[in-house]
Amino acid sequence: MFKRIALISNSDAKKVAETLNSLIVYLQSNEIDFILDQNSYSLAEQTGLPVMKENEFDADCDLAIAIGGDGTMLKAAHLTCQHEIPLLGINRGRLGFLADIPADAIEDHLDKIFAGTYVEDERFLLTAEVLRDGKSLLKSNAFNDVILQKWNIARLIELEIYVDGSFVHRQRSDGVIVTSPTGSTAYALSGGGPILHPSLDALALVPICPHTLTNRPIVIDGNSVVEIVVGTREIDHARLTCDGDIACELAPGDRVRIQKKDKKIILIHPQGHDHFSILRAKLQWGKEVC
Numbered sequence: 001m002f003k004r005i006a007l008i009s010n011s012d013a014k015k016v017a018e019t020l021n022s023l024i025v026y027l028q029s030n031e032i033d034f035i036l037d038q039n040s041y042s043l044a045e046q047t048g049l050p051v052m053k054e055n056e057f058d059a060d061c062d063l064a065i066a067i068g069g070d071g072t073m074l075k076a077a078h079l080t081c082q083h084e085i086p087l088l089g090i091n092r093g094r095l096g097f098l099a100d101i102p103a104d105a106i107e108d109h110l111d112k113i114f115a116g117t118y119v120e121d122e123r124f125l126l127t128a129e130v131l132r133d134g135k136s137l138l139k140s141n142a143f144n145d146v147i148l149q150k151w152n153i154a155r156l157i158e159l160e161i162y163v164d165g166s167f168v169h170r171q172r173s174d175g176v177i178v179t180s181p182t183g184s185t186a187y188a189l190s191g192g193g194p195i196l197h198p199s200l201d202a203l204a205l206v207p208i209c210p211h212t213l214t215n216r217p218i219v220i221d222g223n224s225v226v227e228i229v230v231g232t233r234e235i236d237h238a239r240l241t242c243d244g245d246i247a248c249e250l251a252p253g254d255r256v257r258i259q260k261k262d263k264k265i266i267l268i269h270p271q272g273h274d275h276f277s278i279l280r281a282k283l284q285w286g287k288e289v290c
Contacts, residue, residue: 001116002063004033006052008079009040010072016092017043019103020067023090024049026107030114035061037079059083063268069093070186074243077143081125081263088113088268097185097282100269109270119269123182123198124222125261128242132254142242143265144183146258148228148250149175149208151239156211158231163224170231173210175238178203178226178258185279187244193217198275203260226258 005027009016020043027034035058036044041051052058057079066076066089073089080087089099090106101109112118128146130137140146150157156172179188181196184204189195193206194217201222207215220226232238235251250256280286 001114002032004035004058004061004063006035006037006058006061006064006080006085007040007067008037008064008072008076009043009067010075011039011068011092012043013092015103016068019090019092019106021045023065023067023106026110032114040067055079057083057085059085061085063088065090066099067092068099069096070098071244073098074143077125077265078141078243081141081143081261081265084264084266086120086266086268097278098182098267100273100278112271113268117271119271119273121198121267121269121273123265123267124180124201125263125265126178126180126203126242126258127261128240128247129257130240130248130250130254131257132251137254138240138248140240140242140247141261142183143180144186144243145177145179145188146256147175147177147187147208147241148230148238148256149241150232151236151249153232153237157238160229160231161205162227162229163220165225165227168205168218169215171207171210171212171215173215174208176208176228177206178228179206180222183243185282188217191217194219195279222260224259228256228258230254230256 035050037052038054064080064087066072090101091099126142129139158172160170161168177188181198181200184196188206191206193204204219206217230250236249238250240247
């Protein structure tokens with residue numbers, strides 16, 4: 001069903017290399033065409049395999065497989081998002097909310113997926129734009145979250161938040177997380193934010209250590225445009241990160257505009273995939289603590 005597959009990794013860990021090389025042998029034995037990203041190429045035991053250029057994606061592929069943890073899935077999502085190519089994850093990381101195929105059952109799952117038995121899970125991305133003095137300074141994408149956070153100071157920063165042009169509040173805090181449903185089980189969860197089901201068309205605004213204890217997370221419509229005005233005293237007292245990567249330093253008066261991106265990510269899951277069973281397993285719900 002899938003004719004050309006991109007293999008993506010983001011680590012030189014031994015277990016990632018072992019899984020990658022086993023996957024290469026599997027694809028070759030099934031006569032399925034594939035291409036490696038640069039990191040995967042460096043881990044491959046065989047030589048002369050096809051490889052993509054650095055930070056580029058082969059648009060001729062019709063499936064991408066990420067080998068690693070959720071961080072690798074984020075990397076793969078950024079590479080594939082412009083092409084809306086389905087993405088499958090083999091978990092060699094820790095939690096694995098996104099990469100949900102276990103490494104010890106790859107062939108069994110792939111046999112079924114390549115036979116057309118799988119579940120498609122459509123997710124949206126976020127796009128962030130930094131406006132300074134009315135001019136666009138930077139644009140960046142995020143699958144999980146966009147975060148404005150304090151930097152190089154040991155005091156709170158001040159932020160003004162607007163949703164669709166309406167003033168929400170002014171907060172003094174360590175920052176704020178704007179998360180998609182996908183990112184609601186990441187940093188936003190540790191910040192006290194709600195878990196959003198992936199099918200929801202919603203965003204969550206999660207303050208980081210707010211000074212006012214009544215400043216709680218807010219869930220808003222997924223089509224909303226969020227604008228955050230930076231109220232720091234000097235440049236580089238706050239920074240913008242997208243999926244954990246620093247996008248830029250922020251200056252007083254900068255306006256960060258965050259909204260849904262016009263591209264989708266299509267995740268491929270094994271048949272029988274259930275989001276609640278993943279939450280139970282990963283967050284250890286119902287497990288006795290002693």
